[in-house]
Structures are given as C-alpha cells and as structure tokens.
Amino acid sequence: MCGIYGTTIKYSKEQFFKKLERTEFRGPDKMGLSTYKTNEGSITFGHNRLSIIDLDPRSNQPFTYASKIHLAFNGEIYNFKELKEILFKKGYSFNTTSDTEVICAAYLEYGMECVNYFNGMFAFVIYDEEKQILFGAKDRLGQKPLYYQLSKEGIEFASQISSIQLFNKQLTISQNSIENYLAWNNVPHPDSIFNEIKKIEDGNVFTFNLISKKFTTWPYWDISNNSSNGYKGNYDRAQNDLEGLLTNAVGIRMFADVPLGVFLSGGVDSSLIAALAKKNFNKVKTFSVKFDEKGFDESQYAKKVADHLETDHNIIECNYKEGIELIQNFSHYYDEPFADASAIPSMLLAKHTKKQVTVALSGDGADEAFLGYRRYQKLDKIQKTLNVPYFIRKLGGPILNVFQPNRYNGIKNILNAKSVEEAYLQMVVNTASPWLNIKTNVSQVNALKYLFNDNKNFYENASAFDLKTYLSWDINTKVDRATMAFSLEARSPFLDYRVVEMAQSLPTEFKYQLGNQKRILKDILYKHIPESYFNRPKSGFGMPLNLWFRNELKEMTLDELSLKNLKEIPGINPGITNKMIQQHMDGSWDHYSMIWKLLVLKQWISKNGAGNSIV
Known part of the structure; x- marks a missing residue:
C-alpha cells in the first residue's frame, strides 16, 4: 500500500518532493522519485x-522492468505468485519477490489486457x-483511488488530490460538486471537488498518448446487467461454494512480510472474516474500538466472538x-469534503491497530453484495405502497403538510415515486431537507x-447501485483514507x-x-460461531458526535457554523440551517449528521478556498 504521483508538467525537484511529502503518511518507508525522457520532453514518477x-x-518504486517499462503502483495483487509462475514459464525473469515486478511482466505479455489477470486492489500507471x-488502471471495485488532471501543460495524476x-x-x-456533496455525503465519481481534476472510475483503464496528447478511458470490468439467477446449484451447494471462495479470498489476503490482524466489530461480516482467518492461521490478532459513552460501546460483542475463536484480541479505548484532534485535521487526510462520520472511529481504530500490525482484514463490502443494509427491508413495503393508485397516494402529501410542513418531505417524495427504484433513490440521496x-x-x-434496470428485481438493482455508489464513493474512500492516514493497509475479502x-x-x-x-453469510458463519452471539439488531460503526456537539465540541461548532459563516x-x-443547529444544541432535535456535514465542508473551504473561486 502506497501513494503514487506522476506528471509530464515541469516542476522543480523541490516541488516534486513537496508533492510527495504532502501524502507521505500513505507510505513512510521510502520516498522515490524518477524522471524519464520521452519523445516530447520528460515524465516524472513519484512513490x-x-x-x-x-x-x-530492490522492490522500491518507481520501478523499471526490462529497461523500457516504468511503473508507479499502489495496492496489492493477491494472485501474483500464480501469475509469476505462469510468466516465468513464458520466459520472463524476476529479481524480486514482489507483486510490483509481476505487473510489469504481465503488461509485456498481455498488453492492456493484463488487468483481467489481476486479483487485487490497485491503482497503477505504466510508462x-x-x-x-x-x-493506467484502477481495480474492479475501486478500493484504491486515482485522480488526474489534463491541461495544456500535460497530465498529472496522484493517489490523492492534494498532490495535484x-x-x-x-x-x-x-459548486456542482459542493451541492452533490451535500446530497450524497461525498463527491460522486468521476468528478472531484475541483472542476479541473477527475477520478478514474472503478474497473476502468486509461491511456495517454505522450505525442498526440490524446486521453482515453474505458471499462475492463463491470457488474452484469443480466438477471441475478445465474447460479444453477441449490442453496446447500451455494453455501459450500461460497465458503470455499471466501476461505480462499481470506487466505490470499493473509500473505504479507509484516504483522497482520483483523478488524472485529462483533457483527456478522467481520466475525466471519475473523473465523475464516483463524481457519487459515492458528494465531490471529483482532482489534475493536470502545467508546465510554453509553450506547456507543459494542466492544463486548467483539470480545465474545474473539474469546470463542481464541484470537489475540485488543480493545482500543x-x-x-x-x-477532536482527528476532526480538526480531517481535511488533511481526506482531501475532499466527506461526510461519513464513521470515518473518525475508523481513523481511531487504524491509529491504534498500526501500533501492532501493518495489515488488517476488514468486513467491508458484504452489506452491498449480500443485501445487508436495513434500508433494503423497506423495499417490499414501498412496493406495496406503490400498488395503491397514484391519485390516492398523491393526496398524502397535502395531508402530511397539514401536520408539519417540510418534516415529511422524504415520505412525500416516496409517495409520489413511480417505481420502487425511484423511491430508493429518494431514500439514499438527500435533497428533501x-x-x-x-x-x-x-x-x-x-x-x-444500475438502479433502473429492467432485467433485475428491485432488490438486485439496489444492491448493484450501492456497489457502484455507496461502496465506491463512501465506504472505500473512508477505509482508504482512514487507514492510510496511519500507514496501515486494509484488505477486504x-x-x-x-x-x-x-x-x-x-x-x-x-x-x-x-x-x-x-x-x-449467516448460515456459513453459524458453522463457526453460535447463532446466539448475533441475536441483536444490526448496528453501524458510530461515535457519540451528537453528544460531543452539545458539550465538548459546542463552542467550536457554534463558532465554525455561525450565521455569518453559513x-x-x-x-x-x-436561516433554516442556523435554526436547526440551535435545535440540536438545546436538545429538542438531533441534527448531528447535518452539523458534521457542514463542519467538514466549512473546514475544507477554509483551508482550500483562498485563491480558488467557486464556479
């Protein structure tokens, strides 16, 4: 896991190093910088x-292979050993035991199709x-970030926007990205907070011709638009097949030349990963977070699972x-406005986990792929509501307005929806507030x-949509920045x-x-851990921000979000925003998510607005 940078634009050597130093937390072990001649000038890679x-x-980057292939690479190729063996038989030689060298050889052998042979999380650029x-390429599910800017001077790319x-x-x-942030809690791909900088999308590759200056990007992998009923086996066989696949996915992610552990919340997803990790290795370290505030401490569930699995468990208090310290430095690590408040406990977990290990396995991705979010439970009820004739549903809006205008905007939008998918979109994007x-x-x-797809049912459409949006834009961004802030690599089977x-x-x-x-997933899990351990409501990875905003963070919040600043x-x-902040402070309403969203945005604008107009 690392941070990459590159450009054809001329900067001084000191400026190049400062661009690398800006994200040194992503890879503090070695900073590398190399400049290569091109037919039109030069290109510089940093790592x-x-x-x-x-x-x-010998595995430091930027990496050169066969004197003509130069690589800047962030991530891991988990199947590199198998690929290396295949390529060796084809006549390629290797001087390292790293996956970096395998990428170069695979590119020489397979060309741009090499990405189809990689199983991993990655963002890389080859000259x-x-x-x-x-x-260049980005992994299929978008775990590793890759930003770029095209200008008259050339191209510039990096793992984080701050280097560019x-x-x-x-x-x-x-301004469009700011408004999208307010609606989605992040800046949706392929845009960034700056008009001139874009993101390579998940499962995409790109080429930039150094002579013609032509930039082209296209997908090499995507979620299927066809019906989800492609699996032909029965349920028992599916359990066995999936458990075997997950066991392998965990196993290949446990290869490292540094200490490794597992994030363990005590929920279904992380518990299953921990159980399969224990199946692969006898000794496993697990880590969970504990908050003192009532209602935010679920460390006892993680400890119960850890005791059953007999892991070396660590509770981080x-x-x-x-x-507060992390909140004040939030924009330094996240680069763009990002409103998922669970980023803070994720950073705290990474900060303390790093003291013992350099790699940690996580349970991210299960909710999207296996229909785990609570909002999926509402879809069937919404379908039944939409079966009511539209003219009757339309009467509901004015009736709700009689009780309290604006309060029920979200419900009114769902009542006016023409399909479950349209209603789901209203649920996940915040425009009605x-x-x-x-x-x-x-x-x-x-x-x-992916959401409006006639070939799948509404559950599968919601799942595909969340894989391409919430997972990519939110979860992967959160995990990458939170762990990289403390030089910790997170891997998700x-x-x-x-x-x-x-x-x-x-x-x-x-x-x-x-x-x-x-x-x-639950039925696979219960083979390893008793079902009774999980008979409780699903919970998120939260922290007591609502309480902190009324107490320890009250002065800072009111100062940052004064009416003048708003x-x-x-x-x-x-005006309405200021009133809602006051409602939160006097305890009459809980608006912590709005306050957090605005604090993050205000902090980012304060640090980045000088000299950069909003257009």
Whole structure:
C-alpha cells in the first residue's frame, strides 16, 4: 500500500518532493522519485512506499522492468505468485519477490489486457517507452483511488488530490460538486471537488498518448446487467461454494512480510472474516474500538466472538480528546469534503491497530453484495405502497403538510415515486431537507443505469447501485483514507471480485428471505460461531458526535457554523440551517449528521478556498 504521483508538467525537484511529502503518511518507508525522457520532453514518477511484500530496497518504486517499462503502483495483487509462475514459464525473469515486478511482466505479455489477470486492489500507471504512452488502471471495485488532471501543460495524476493541488494555480472549486456533496455525503465519481481534476472510475483503464496528447478511458470490468439467477446449484451447494471462495479470498489476503490482524466489530461480516482467518492461521490478532459513552460501546460483542475463536484480541479505548484532534485535521487526510462520520472511529481504530500490525482484514463490502443494509427491508413495503393508485397516494402529501410542513418531505417524495427504484433513490440521496437549497440536479449520476434496470428485481438493482455508489464513493474512500492516514493497509475479502460476481449470480432468496438479511453469510458463519452471539439488531460503526456537539465540541461548532459563516456556504438555506443547529444544541432535535456535514465542508473551504473561486 502506497501513494503514487506522476506528471509530464515541469516542476522543480523541490516541488516534486513537496508533492510527495504532502501524502507521505500513505507510505513512510521510502520516498522515490524518477524522471524519464520521452519523445516530447520528460515524465516524472513519484512513490511513497509502505513496505508489505519483499521489504528489500530492490522492490522500491518507481520501478523499471526490462529497461523500457516504468511503473508507479499502489495496492496489492493477491494472485501474483500464480501469475509469476505462469510468466516465468513464458520466459520472463524476476529479481524480486514482489507483486510490483509481476505487473510489469504481465503488461509485456498481455498488453492492456493484463488487468483481467489481476486479483487485487490497485491503482497503477505504466510508462511504456516504446509506445510512448501512459497506461493506467484502477481495480474492479475501486478500493484504491486515482485522480488526474489534463491541461495544456500535460497530465498529472496522484493517489490523492492534494498532490495535484500543490503548486497548481489553475484550479477552481466546483459548486456542482459542493451541492452533490451535500446530497450524497461525498463527491460522486468521476468528478472531484475541483472542476479541473477527475477520478478514474472503478474497473476502468486509461491511456495517454505522450505525442498526440490524446486521453482515453474505458471499462475492463463491470457488474452484469443480466438477471441475478445465474447460479444453477441449490442453496446447500451455494453455501459450500461460497465458503470455499471466501476461505480462499481470506487466505490470499493473509500473505504479507509484516504483522497482520483483523478488524472485529462483533457483527456478522467481520466475525466471519475473523473465523475464516483463524481457519487459515492458528494465531490471529483482532482489534475493536470502545467508546465510554453509553450506547456507543459494542466492544463486548467483539470480545465474545474473539474469546470463542481464541484470537489475540485488543480493545482500543477512545475518548473525545483523540476524536477532536482527528476532526480538526480531517481535511488533511481526506482531501475532499466527506461526510461519513464513521470515518473518525475508523481513523481511531487504524491509529491504534498500526501500533501492532501493518495489515488488517476488514468486513467491508458484504452489506452491498449480500443485501445487508436495513434500508433494503423497506423495499417490499414501498412496493406495496406503490400498488395503491397514484391519485390516492398523491393526496398524502397535502395531508402530511397539514401536520408539519417540510418534516415529511422524504415520505412525500416516496409517495409520489413511480417505481420502487425511484423511491430508493429518494431514500439514499438527500435533497428533501428544508435546510438545503440545491440547484444542481444531483440525481443525474452515471450509476443510475444500475438502479433502473429492467432485467433485475428491485432488490438486485439496489444492491448493484450501492456497489457502484455507496461502496465506491463512501465506504472505500473512508477505509482508504482512514487507514492510510496511519500507514496501515486494509484488505477486504468480500471485495474479491470473484465473491462479488458470485453474490450477483445468486438468487435473491439465498441472500434475503422473509426479512432474513445476508442469509447465506449467516448460515456459513453459524458453522463457526453460535447463532446466539448475533441475536441483536444490526448496528453501524458510530461515535457519540451528537453528544460531543452539545458539550465538548459546542463552542467550536457554534463558532465554525455561525450565521455569518453559513451564508458563505453554497447550496444551503442559512436561516433554516442556523435554526436547526440551535435545535440540536438545546436538545429538542438531533441534527448531528447535518452539523458534521457542514463542519467538514466549512473546514475544507477554509483551508482550500483562498485563491480558488467557486464556479
């Protein structure tokens, strides 16, 4: 796991190093910088290395293979050993034991099709001297970030936007992206917070011709638009097949030349990963977070699972002082406005886990692929509601307005929906709140084709949509930045593309039946851990922000979000927003999610707004 950077633009050597130093936390073990000649000038690659496999300096990057292939690579190729053996038999030689060298050889053998042979999480860029092109790729599920900017001066790319931003005088802040952030809690792909910088989308590759300056990007992998009933076996066989696949996915992610552990919340997903990790290795370290505040401490569930599995369990106790410190430095690590408040406990978990291990397995991806979110339970009820004639449903809006205008906007939008998918979109995108004044059509995102798909039922459409949006834009961003902030590598077996493809192929009832969510995962889990351990409501990875905003963070919140400051934030109604903040402070209402969203945005604008106009 690392941070990469590259450009054809001329900067001084000092500026190049400062761009690398800006994200040194991603890879503090070795900073590398190399400049290569091109037919039109030169290109510079930079790399911050977090050493995981082959700790020897011979695997440092930027990496050159066969004197003509130059690589900057962030991530892991989990099947590199098998690929290496195949390539060796084809005549390729290797001087390291790393996956970095295998990428180069695979590119020489398979060309741009090499990405189809990789099982991993990655973002890389290759400079091919002979063809005078840059070839880059991002992993199928988008676990590793890759930003780029095209300009008259050339191309610039990086793992994080701040490396491109430094010494860049051409940037303008996107008002559309700010409004999208307010609606989605993040900046949806392929856009960034700056108009001029874009993101490579998940499962995509790109080329940049260094002579013609032509940039092209296209997908090499995607979620199938066909019906989910591709799996032909019965339920028992599906359990066995999936358990075997997950066991392998966990096993290949436990290869490292550094200490490794598992994040364990005590829920279904992380518990299954921990159980399969214990199946692969006798000694496993597990880590969970504990908050002192009542209602936010679920560490006892993780400990119960850990005791059953006999892992070396570590409970990380967190307090508001650590949380406040991370909140104050949040934009330094996340680069763009990002409103998922679980990023803070994720950072705390990573910070303390790093003291013992350098790699940690997580349970991310299971909810999207196996229908685990609570909002999926509402879909059947919504369908029954939509079966009521439209003219009757339409009467519901005015009736709700009689009781309290604006309060029930979300319900009114669902009543007016023409399909379950349209109602689901209203559930996941925030446009109905009275404090918002969004002018951008935030629902016009490329991923809508996964939600509005006539070939699948509404459960499968919601799952595919969340894999392409919530997982990619939110969960993967959260995990990457939170762990990389403390130089910790996170690996998620549920995001093995083979697992996702199998999940997509399974009949819906294998995953969700009569309210039983993640049915097949639970049945696999109960082979290893008693079912009674999990007879409790599903919970999120939360922290007591609602209490902190009324107490320890009250002064800072009121200062940052004063009425004067609120008037400088696009896309909101300052008066209504200010009233809602006061409601939260006097305890009459809980608006912590809105406050967090605005605090993050205000912090980002304060640090990045100078000299960058909002257009």
